Amino acid sequence: MSRKVGRNRHSYRRRSRVHSRVFPFLLVAPTLLLFIAVVAYPFAQSLLYGLFDESLLDTGGARFTGFENIASLLSSSHFWSVVQNTVVFVAGSTLGAFAIALAAALALNTGIRARTAWRSALLVPWFLPGVVVAFLWRWIFDANYGLANGVLDWIGIDSVNWLDSPSFAMIAVIIGKIWHSFPWMMLLILAALQGVPAEVYDAAAIDGASGWKQQVYVVLPQIRPAIALTLLLETIWGLQHFELPYVMTGGGPVGATTTLSVDLYQSAFHKFDLGQAGAIGILWTALMAGVVAIYLFYSARQEREAQK
Template identity: 60%
Template sequence: MLFVAVIGYPMVRSLVYGFYKGSLLTDVSTFVGFQNIANLLGTPSFWGMVWHTGVFVVISSVGAFALALSLALALNSRIPGKGIWRTSFLIPWVLPGVVVSFLWSWIFNTNYGLLNGVIATLGGPGDTNWLNSPTLAMAGVIIAKIWHSFPWMAVLLMAAMQGVPSEVHDAAAVDGARGWRKQWYVVLPQIKPAMALTLLLETIWGLQHFEIPWVMTGGGPVGSTTTLSIGLYKAAFNNYDLGQAGAIGIVWTLIMGVLAAIYGIYSVRQERAAR
């Protein structure tokens, strides 16, 4: 009942708005069926949001996954001070997204940012407009997202690696597998389901991510970092158009549903292959 009251009903109600023409400023709404969705799909700005969302999600998810996997492999080996490293790498994850956003906004600030300061110290220009550039703003947002996301992915992957049976490690040692060969040919094939789940969860969370691009750029400049989540927010609370916001929500939900279905099919095939 708590799930229905807190999450289920608001989500369904928000999607229902997509079939009505209504405003946040009035109580009057008119049923229009799929007209809102048709209008949305015929709007070039919507496909721009889809493109920006795809770029943001794909690059940040793959980047965070690659960094997390590298870190997990390193911490799963015999290196000194593993406990300290594991604890320190969790710091970005435990910070709230808004705090991370302000931190990276300061790093990328044109006038007093850390990045421009380092570039100036090294003899570079040191006055790059990182977050005010349509080309560079998305890169800054993606870097912030990768930094915030990779720790939890590393924890999940490391837990999967530590769950590999000792018999597998013993057999690999007998066959002469050592170092990176052992990690690549023995450990990674054993944790493929965990890798797929980690990448899927990060992709879904990336699709619905809001605070980092919103706080850092507000969807700008010139809409270059406007993702579906920011587009929905602006449609509802800037333009007060509940119909357009609901239509964005419907398309958004369908995209995430397709990803979940792909993972479900993958999981079923993995289970059948393991039998």
């Protein structure tokens, strides 16, 4: 009898160990399957198109071409013009939004009056959908009845044809992106600022640091990881951004605001060239992977310095 009880206990313990190992995977399985079906598989398939000569207008079927589509893009002046537009758009919108977000976060971290109301008001642009923001700024920069030209006329400056000028269209799109992006960056930086211990401020005051010197030389170094993460996320989202340049200008005029996201969309759904669109996707992914690699290298170096 005791042997039978012992075997039952051993069997129960073994089943419990198996269940404890399998149960976490069962919890993750639905999310993982959904991710594979909705994100991973379509993403891999879209990249795979870049290795084929395939068009929706060609009924002859796909033809494997290897890296010919990528080589064709890399030798195309149009592609490098699109890359330049993308870099200008991402750099301008990211740095502009970061400057405003940092200034707003530093102000809200002080004893400013009605801080809660200011925080709520400054977060409004972030809550709006990207398409709504695009139409809003398209109206603001409209050459005939836009608010921007109305202000210029009021102060005695000639109107500007914002969205139809190669010189001003990118500026208009960047301004719209800055307005849409700075609130979430402000929120992340503000959270990091509020995590700085009070002792740091006290020590800085004892050493004679106050005002902007205290913020620049004492507080900001404390939140460098949060700043780096904020810039990384905004850079990646800027590389992926589609709504503002497409809705505001359609990538024009004369391709002045055509970014990688817009160019990929036009290749796939205007030219119906899936091979070229897939090749753009491959190079686009490589560019974002490079940005992430730079961040990981920076984070690893910061950790090594912190351990010394």
